Amino acid sequence: MEPSNIPFKQPQPAPHQTTGILGWIKINFFSSWFNSLITIVLAYTIFVLADFFIQWAFINAVWFGESAKACPNSNGACWAFVTDRWPLFVYGLYPKELYWRVNIVYVLAAITIISFLYSYGRWTRYFRITMVIFFPLLAYIFLLGDSFDLEYVAPENFGGLLLTLVIASISILGSIPLGIILALGRTSELTVISKVCTYFIEFWRGVPHIVVIVMFVALLPIFIPDGSKIDVVVRAFIAFAAFNSAYMAEVFRGGLQSIPIGQFEASRAIGMSYWKMMGYIILPQAIRNSIPAMMNTCIGIFKETTIVMLIGFSDLLGIIQISLESSDWVGPPHIFSSAYTFAAICYFIFTYGMSKYSSRLENRSNIEQY
Amino acid sequence: MAEGPIISFDKVNKWFGDFHVLRDIDLNVTKGERIVICGPSGSGKSTLIRCINRLEAHQRGSIIVDGIELNDDLKNIDSIRSEVGMVFQSFNLFPHMTVKDNLVIGQHLVRRVPKRDAEDIAITYLKRVKILDQIDKYPGQLSGGQQQRVAIARSLCMKPKIMLFDEVTSALDPEMVKEVLDVMIDLAKEGMTMLVVTHEMGFAREVADRVMFMDEGQIIEENKPDNFFDRPQSDRAKLFLSQILHQ
Numbered sequence: 001m002e003p004s005n006i007p008f009k010q011p012q013p014a015p016h017q018t019t020g021i022l023g024w025i026k027i028n029f030f031s032s033w034f035n036s037l038i039t040i041v042l043a044y045t046i047f048v049l050a051d052f053f054i055q056w057a058f059i060n061a062v063w064f065g066e067s068a069k070a071c072p073n074s075n076g077a078c079w080a081f082v083t084d085r086w087p088l089f090v091y092g093l094y095p096k097e098l099y100w101r102v103n104i105v106y107v108l109a110a111i112t113i114i115s116f117l118y119s120y121g122r123w124t125r126y127f128r129i130t131m132v133i134f135f136p137l138l139a140y141i142f143l144l145g146d147s148f149d150l151e152y153v154a155p156e157n158f159g160g161l162l163l164t165l166v167i168a169s170i171s172i173l174g175s176i177p178l179g180i181i182l183a184l185g186r187t188s189e190l191t192v193i194s195k196v197c198t199y200f201i202e203f204w205r206g207v208p209h210i211v212v213i214v215m216f217v218a219l220l221p222i223f224i225p226d227g228s229k230i231d232v233v234v235r236a237f238i239a240f241a242a243f244n245s246a247y248m249a250e251v252f253r254g255g256l257q258s259i260p261i262g263q264f265e266a267s268r269a270i271g272m273s274y275w276k277m278m279g280y281i282i283l284p285q286a287i288r289n290s291i292p293a294m295m296n297t298c299i300g301i302f303k304e305t306t307i308v309m310l311i312g313f314s315d316l317l318g319i320i321q322i323s324l325e326s327s328d329w330v331g332p333p334h335i336f337s338s339a340y341t342f343a344a345i346c347y348f349i350f351t352y353g354m355s356k357y358s359s360r361l362e363n364r365s366n367i368e369q370y
Numbered sequence: 371m372a373e374g375p376i377i378s379f380d381k382v383n384k385w386f387g388d389f390h391v392l393r394d395i396d397l398n399v400t401k402g403e404r405i406v407i408c409g410p411s412g413s414g415k416s417t418l419i420r421c422i423n424r425l426e427a428h429q430r431g432s433i434i435v436d437g438i439e440l441n442d443d444l445k446n447i448d449s450i451r452s453e454v455g456m457v458f459q460s461f462n463l464f465p466h467m468t469v470k471d472n473l474v475i476g477q478h479l480v481r482r483v484p485k486r487d488a489e490d491i492a493i494t495y496l497k498r499v500k501i502l503d504q505i506d507k508y509p510g511q512l513s514g515g516q517q518q519r520v521a522i523a524r525s526l527c528m529k530p531k532i533m534l535f536d537e538v539t540s541a542l543d544p545e546m547v548k549e550v551l552d553v554m555i556d557l558a559k560e561g562m563t564m565l566v567v568t569h570e571m572g573f574a575r576e577v578a579d580r581v582m583f584m585d586e587g588q589i590i591e592e593n594k595p596d597n598f599f600d601r602p603q604s605d606r607a608k609l610f611l612s613q614i615l616h617q
Contacts (some may be wrong), residue, residue, distance in 0.1 A: 257602060260460075260462075262458060262460050262461075262462035263462060263464065265425055265458065265462065266456075266458065266462035266463075266464070266521075268423075268425060268451065269423055269425065269451060269454075269455070269458075269525075269527070270451070270474070270476035270528060271448055271451035271452040271476070271478060271480040272479060272524075273448070276479045276480075280475060280479065281464055281475075284466050285464075285465065285466050288466070295607070319412040
């Protein structure tokens with residue numbers, strides 16, 4: 001028995017290291033000479049960009065100051081603009097002595113959001129339902145006042161982040177139920193209802209939002225004599241809810257179509273009425289299937305709130321623009337870049353949070369159903 | 371029997387557009403009778419049993435189920451559906467609910483059984499289909515045979531007078547067919563009125579009172595199972611049987 005005659009007894013080279021940090025780096029970054037080249041080029045680019053951003057945003061930045069004179073250099077960010085105008089960005093034109101009311105609403109909102117992120121055992125569900133019902137009510141009472149001895153604050157004074165959040169939440173929370181109803185209507189077997197819903201959706205989806213907003217605010221009083229009695233802000237809210245619900249309706253219709261016909265037949269065969277079938281069997285599944293598209297629409301709605309600028313409201317972006325034109329801060333263009341960077345970061349924080357939450361929802365429903 | 375038929379079809383006709391699916395169907399089923407319906411695909415056998423709980427509407431003739439005539443009156447349809455259980459080829463369990471909730475929801479929503487009682491009933495029927503250990507799982511975690519047994523239990527929870535089975539074993543792997551058929555055989559022995567669309571000849575021979583052979587929307591032949599399988603009368607049935615036997 002000569003060992004070398006048996007081919008597989010020949011010593012083989014050791015396998016590449018595939019475990020541990022070094023192995024992981026090797027597989028993912030340096031698996032071939034071409035990949036190594038790409039890794040090096042990309043790493044260098046990231047380094048240069050990050051270095052530039054850190055220099056600009058932190059090292060050379062001016063953090064505090066009262067006017068454009070505080071930021072003479074264009075090689076650093078001018079955060080002084082943001083810190084100086086901070087209350088305006090967060091509260092808009094809300095009366096200074098009543099900021100505490102807005103703060104309460106912010107805190108309540110934070111509690112509501114946190115209650116949806118973490119579970120605290122069996123009471124979580126009741127707490128969430130309570131918050132969903134009472135938060136809008138409390139927010140309404142605290143923000144507008146005029147009841148419980150609270151001083152009235154006209155909605156025209158809302159502004160900045162406050163206005164952005166109020167419009168976005170009303171649009172989103174209003175358009176979801178409306179969208180579900182429209183989607184059910186459009187898929188209904190009753191021709192009249194189906195046609196009405198279809199044309200409603202097509203109309204609001206087909207008209208540019210700017211036109212809708214301007215129409216509601218400027219033209220409504222001309223067509224409907226009593227229309228002017230409805231508050232401008234309320235009219236804007238109605239406009240937002242109307243066209244966004246049209247988008248939501250199409251999202252939910254997609255979800256409804258994803259449900260196999262057998263689910264409808266099984267519910268019917270058990271003897272469920274239309275509403276029971278929809279409420280307990282079809283919609284729960286359809287809404288789950290719609291989560292990604294729904295969140296897409298929600299993020300769109302959030303960003304689109306900025307078009308209220310057109311009718312004279314100052315949302316977060318609007319108030320940043322107005323501040324840039326104020327006599328203290330009008331001046332060198334590098335303040336502009338700082339201001340818009342700040343706006344971008346603010347919007348991104350909210351939209352990224354929404355997107356993270358939606359992927360959590362998706363994962364949770366996948367676990368349940370395998 | 372002193373009682374009239376529990377299901378009676380009188381000259382029932384149905385079209386899908388131009389396609390004439392059911393042609394002058396006459397059918398009487400007495401209480402406790404087990405009927406197996408077979409025939410080539412497209413012959414209208416599924417449509418026939420789907421007419422009984424009006425998942426399909428017929429266009430001419432009359433269908434009377436348990437003394438109630440099926441027409442456009444919604445109340446009639448709802449009361450028929452609560453008396454007639456149906457099991458489908460593709461199970462159609464509700465995937466977002468556990469097995470238990472699948473069984474409870476119909477009783478609770480339609481028959482207004484209190485939740486506690488509905489759960490007890492669910493447990494009873496899950497025991498009968500020998501699947502009680504899966505009660506807290508979701509349908510997606512079960513095998514096809516298990517899902518189909520849950521679907522049967524779900525129908526039985528509604529305390530139906532009539533059970534319809536629409537090719538319930540066709541979508542199953544061969545080794546799971548038996549566990550489902552065993553449940554159906556037990557049910558037949560308890561005296562349930564059953565209409566079963568199937569090609570399982572062993573099942574038909576063991577439990578059926580009558581076998582009906584359909585082709586092109588008509589009932590072509592009707593006989594005792596042994597007579598039908600051993601001595602089919604019509605050429606169409608002979609051809610059909612020779613084809614399914616060669617599989």
